[in-house]
Amino acid sequence: MASRRRGAQLRRSGRALALALLGAGLALPESPAPQPRYRPDGQLVRPEGYREWMFVGANLNMGYREGAPPPKHDRFHNIYLPREAYRRFAATGQFPDKTMLVMEVVRGATHASINRRGTFQDQLVGIEVAVKDTARYPEGWAYFNFIGPEGKALAEAKAFPREACWDCHRQHGAIDNVFVQFYPVLRDLRPGP
Ligand code: HEC
Numbered sequence: 001m002a003s004r005r006r007g008a009q010l011r012r013s014g015r016a017l018a019l020a021l022l023g024a025g026l027a028l029p030e031s032p033a034p035q036p037r038y039r040p041d042g043q044l045v046r047p048e049g050y051r052e053w054m055f056v057g058a059n060l061n062m063g064y065r066e067g068a069p070p071p072k073h074d075r076f077h078n079i080y081l082p083r084e085a086y087r088r089f090a091a092t093g094q095f096p097d098k099t100m101l102v103m104e105v106v107r108g109a110t111h112a113s114i115n116r117r118g119t120f121q122d123q124l125v126g127i128e129v130a131v132k133d134t135a136r137y138p139e140g141w142a143y144f145n146f147i148g149p150e151g152k153a154l155a156e157a158k159a160f161p162r163e164a165c166w167d168c169h170r171q172h173g174a175i176d177n178v179f180v181q182f183y184p185v186l187r188d189l190r191p192g193p
């Protein structure tokens with residue numbers, strides 16, 4: 001008798017807990033998908049909060065041009081895209097309109113704290129952004145850099161001319177201008193070139 005009552009009590013408190021969790025879930029506001037924002041003069045506002053997006057790849061010391069000298073310091077590229085764009089890409093193989101990809105460029109360092117070997121990511125030296133916005137850019141994507149000449153982060157940036165960035169991305173990016181071939185998290189969804 002006592003154990004039956006105890007069982008009912010446990011069931012009741014389990015239900016209460018489930019309801020409380022559901023309530024907490026419902027109370028959390030769904031944050032809207034990140035979208036590119038522009039100034040009236042057409043400059044792109046630096047995307048914020050991208051370190052909470054999907055992290056899809058980290059590349060080290062990549063150089064795109066034959067014969068280019070190796071960099072003086074190691075350089076990592078960290079690539080992020082919004083979770084919503086990631087999900088759409090996973091489902092359809094396409095990057096939805098208004099997709100943003102952020103590439104942080106981080107200088108490597110070797111000797112600090114207890115480290116005696118190997119390289120860690122040290123100083124942020126670049127924030128480059130690719131935006132797909134077909135209403136605004138007839139060629140689909142535009143490219144930006146948010147670190148100014150003296151290494152200062154810029155609040156907004158102008159799109160580069162097509163030949164500075166777009167041409168190479170169009171020609172060599174595996175899918176829709178994006179270098180999916182170098183981002184394992186995306187590549188593994190879409191095995192291909
Ligand atoms: C000669 C080829 C080439 C040119 C020119 C080029 N890129 Fe890229 N870009 C790459 C490659 C390769 C990657 C992927 C690997 C990496 O660097 O980590 C990449 C990756 C990127 C990414 C990450 C998202 C993506 O599309 O894959 C951004 C953002 C980016 N580049 C911005 C720029 C900007 C801004 C310019 C112009 C100032 C530019 N790129 C010019 C070759 C190029």
